[in-house]
Amino acid sequence: MAEQYDSINARRYDYQRRLEIFSPEKNQVAALSGDLHGLKVMDLACGTGLYSRYAKRAGADKVVGVDISANMLKVAQKIEESAPLGITYRLGDASRMEKIDNFDLVLAIYLFNYARTLSELQEMCTSAFANLRPGGRLVALTINPLYDMRKPVWKGWYSPFTAEYAEDDCTRYATRVESSCITYYRRGFSAYEESLSSAGFEQQEWHPISVPPSLLAGPDASEWIVLEKNPPMIALSAQRLRS
Numbered sequence: 001m002a003e004q005y006d007s008i009n010a011r012r013y014d015y016q017r018r019l020e021i022f023s024p025e026k027n028q029v030a031a032l033s034g035d036l037h038g039l040k041v042m043d044l045a046c047g048t049g050l051y052s053r054y055a056k057r058a059g060a061d062k063v064v065g066v067d068i069s070a071n072m073l074k075v076a077q078k079i080e081e082s083a084p085l086g087i088t089y090r091l092g093d094a095s096r097m098e099k100i101d102n103f104d105l106v107l108a109i110y111l112f113n114y115a116r117t118l119s120e121l122q123e124m125c126t127s128a129f130a131n132l133r134p135g136g137r138l139v140a141l142t143i144n145p146l147y148d149m150r151k152p153v154w155k156g157w158y159s160p161f162t163a164e165y166a167e168d169d170c171t172r173y174a175t176r177v178e179s180s181c182i183t184y185y186r187r188g189f190s191a192y193e194e195s196l197s198s199a200g201f202e203q204q205e206w207h208p209i210s211v212p213p214s215l216l217a218g219p220d221a222s223e224w225i226v227l228e229k230n231p232p233m234i235a236l237s238a239q240r241l242r243s
């Protein structure tokens with residue numbers, strides 16, 4: 001998994017992630033994260049640190065970004081050094097993470113869709129759970145179980161060029177990001193719900209991505225309509241209630 005993101009141009013990735021095309025998902029993550037003032041946040045699969053920086057700027061007290069790709073973390077770290085916000089980055093595999101702290105919020109933005117098997121998905125959920133304090137929350141973005149490649153697909157991100165059935169209720173997609181081939185997985189709702197429950201999470205909720213009316217009325221309305229009708233991503237929240 002690390003090698004997929006170790007060979008991409010992470011600088012360019014970071015630049016693209018800042019573009020307005022990602023504003024619907026960013027709005028959703030911000031809304032679900034809520035007031036971050038004084039909170040401890042872990043950004044699992046932080047990549048180049050887009051949401052780590054968001055959390056710190058939104059008032060989080062402590063932000064730790066974890067990613068399996070040294071290449072992505074190098075850019076995150078460089079950005080931190082050029083404009084310090086006080087974020088700590090660590091190399092780590094979310095499917096076998098030790099407990100770092102009792103976080104108030106764990107972000108997992110496009111992490112779960114890289115779980116190659118159901119047991120890996122379960123392990124990722126367990127890592128997130130272990131790093132939350134009782135009462136702490138998980139906010140995730142993943143591949144929408146209802147995403148349908150046979151319908152018009154949103155061009156805002158790298159569209160998959162192959163889709164193959166991988167295992168029960170799971171499709172494996174491949175997409176090209178520059179010279180690297182990235183594979184990721186679309187699973188059904190129940191795979192997530194069961195993995196989260198087994199890890200100990202409660203109050204799981206799905207949150208479709210919505211496109212602001214201003215964008216739907218703007219010059220790129222046709223593309224935004226495609227996103228709204230066939231969104232490739234969906235948000236998921238859950239809570240650790242028990243200790």
Ligand SMILES: C[S@@+](CC[C@H](N)C(=O)[O-])C[C@H]1O[C@@H](n2cnc3c(N)ncnc32)[C@H](O)[C@@H]1O
Nearest residue numbers: 005045046047067068069072093094109110114
């Ligand atoms: C699409 S990027 C998302 C990065 C960031 N969250 C964002 O929204 O820009 C997916 C990231 O997941 C990381 N990743 C994939 N599998 C992982 C794992 N098992 N543990 C930690 N990071 C992982 C990749 O290295 C990559 O940086």
